[in-house]
Structures are given as structure tokens and as C-alpha cells.
Amino acid sequence: ILNVEQSPQSLHVQEGDSTNFTCSFPSSNFYALHWYRWETAKSPEALFVMTLNGDEKKKGRISATLNTKEGYSYLYIKGSQPEDSATYLCAYNAGNNRKLIWGLGTSLGVNP
Amino acid sequence: DTEVTQTPKHLVMGMTNKKSLKCEQHMGHRAMYWYKQKAKKPPELMFVYSYEKLSINESVPSRFSPECPNSSLLNLHLHALQPEDSALYLCASSQIAGPHTDTQYFGPGTRLTVL
Numbered sequence: 001i002l003n004v005e006q007s008p009q010s011l012h013v014q015e016g017d018s019t020n021f022t023c024s025f026p027s028s029n030f031y032a033l034h035w036y037r038w039e040t041a042k043s044p045e046a047l048f049v050m051t052l053n054g055d056e057k058k059k060g061r062i063s064a065t066l067n068t069k070e071g072y073s074y075l076y077i078k079g080s081q082p083e084d085s086a087t088y089l090c091a092y093n094a095g096n097n098r099k100l101i102w103g104l105g106t107s108l109g110v111n112p
Numbered sequence: 113d114t115e116v117t118q119t120p121k122h123l124v125m126g127m128t129n130k131k132s133l134k135c136e137q138h139m140g141h142r143a144m145y146w147y148k149q150k151a152k153k154p155p156e157l158m159f160v161y162s163y164e165k166l167s168i169n170e171s172v173p174s175r176f177s178p179e180c181p182n183s184s185l186l187n188l189h190l191h192a193l194q195p196e197d198s199a200l201y202l203c204a205s206s207q208i209a210g211p212h213t214d215t216q217y218f219g220p221g222t223r224l225t226v227l
Contacts, residue, residue, distance in 0.1 A: 034216075
């Protein structure tokens with residue numbers, strides 16, 4: 001059974017704080033790691049697709065790193081804003097197909 | 113247009129009803145997906161269509177019947193559902209650039225309640 005784990009389950013930060021959370025996945029048979037952002041009552045929004053060990057991707061104040069050998073990815077948010085409040089989900093491709101195995105997400109709340 | 117639309121937003125149905133969920137995209141994507149999501153659980157893949165053909169069926173009960181009439185539309189026909197089928201049903205689409213690197217674009221979901 002393949003497991004994707006995310007931590008912490010939830011956190012609250014103050015506006016302006018920087019924060020990061022973790023996605024852990026099996027290191028064997030790795031193909032890709034996806035990060036999504038899901039705001040309440042909206043569609044999940046794709047942030048990054050990462051495939052190579054050591055990959056770093058950035059989109060505005062959000063960035064992500066990937067370590068496929070040890071099976072983890074970090075998502076960083078610099079200078080959190082209230083509009084960053086959402087659930088951040090990671091999903092892992094364990095095979096050469098379109099099936100994603102999802103974590104439970106990290107729920108982020110940013111207090112103004 | 114980078115939007116995936118789903119109708120209806122909410123649906124309440126009895127166990128003997130027949131209803132359909134609809135999903136539409138106009139991004140030229142040739143892969144489309146149905147997911148089921150229960151509270152506090154991750155999205156659970158149900159079906160994948162590639163080039164309008166069913167390519168993945170995750171052992172979904174036959175009371176759920178997918179249909180892809182053309183490259184822009186995806187339907188999920190529902191019949192004789194059980195209360196435990198109540199969930200958020202998400203549709204997604206992606207280009208067929210690479211099977212494991214396709215970014216999936218999601219609709220907002222249909223919240224289904226089975227009485």
C-alpha cells in the first residue's frame with residue numbers, strides 16, 4: 001500500500017510569517033510529485049509538478065523542493081497573507097500512468 | 113478559458129433515482145477524470161478517460177456509469193445509489209503531454225447527498 005503523508009495536519013500563522021510544510025512519499029518507483037492548493041468552496045488549483053531529485057520550483061511567494069531519494073517534498077510560503085489560507089495537498093505518481101495518490105493535506109490559516 | 117465547469121453544484125437524490133453529473137472543459141484537454149472525495153479524506157480516483165476512451169476504472173460499483181460523449185464533456189450517470197455514496201464529486205482534465213506529469217485542472221465539484 002502506498003502512503004502519502006503530510007504534516008502538520010493544520011497550522012495557523014500570523015500575516016507576514018513564513019511557513020513550510022512537508023509531504024512524505026515512498027521513495028521507490030517515483031515518477032512525479034504534484035502540489036495543489038484548495039481554498040474552501042473553490043476548485044483545487046495546481047501549484048507545481050516536480051519530477052527530478054533536487055528540483056526547486058517557485059511561484060510568487062510559494063516555492064517547493066523535492067528529495068526523491070529520501071521521499072519528501074517541502075512547500076514554503078514566504079510572508080504569508082490571509083489569501084494564502086487554504087488546504088495544501090500533495091499527490092504522488094507511483095507509476096507511468098495518470099493515477100495520483102493523495103495526501104490528506106495541510107490546512108493553513110493566516111491571521112491578519 | 114482555463115476553467116472546468118461542473119453541474120449541478122448540489123444534488124440531493126433518493127436511492128431509487130437516476131441522475132447525472134456533468135463536467136465540461138474547453139482547454140483542448142484529452143484526458144478527463146472523475147474523483148470522489150469524502151470529508152477529511154483525500155480525493156479518490158474513480159475513472160480516467162483518454163481520447164474519449166475509458167482507460168482507468170478503479171473498481172467502481174456499476175451504479176456509477178461514466179460517459180465521455182466528446183472531448184469536452186464528461187458525464188457520470190448515477191442509479192440506485194446508497195447513502196454512503198454521499199460525497200463531493202470532482203471532475204478534472206489534463207493535456208496528454210506525459211502520463212505522470214500532466215497537471216490536472218479541477219472543477220469546483222458537485223456535492224451529492226443520497227437520502
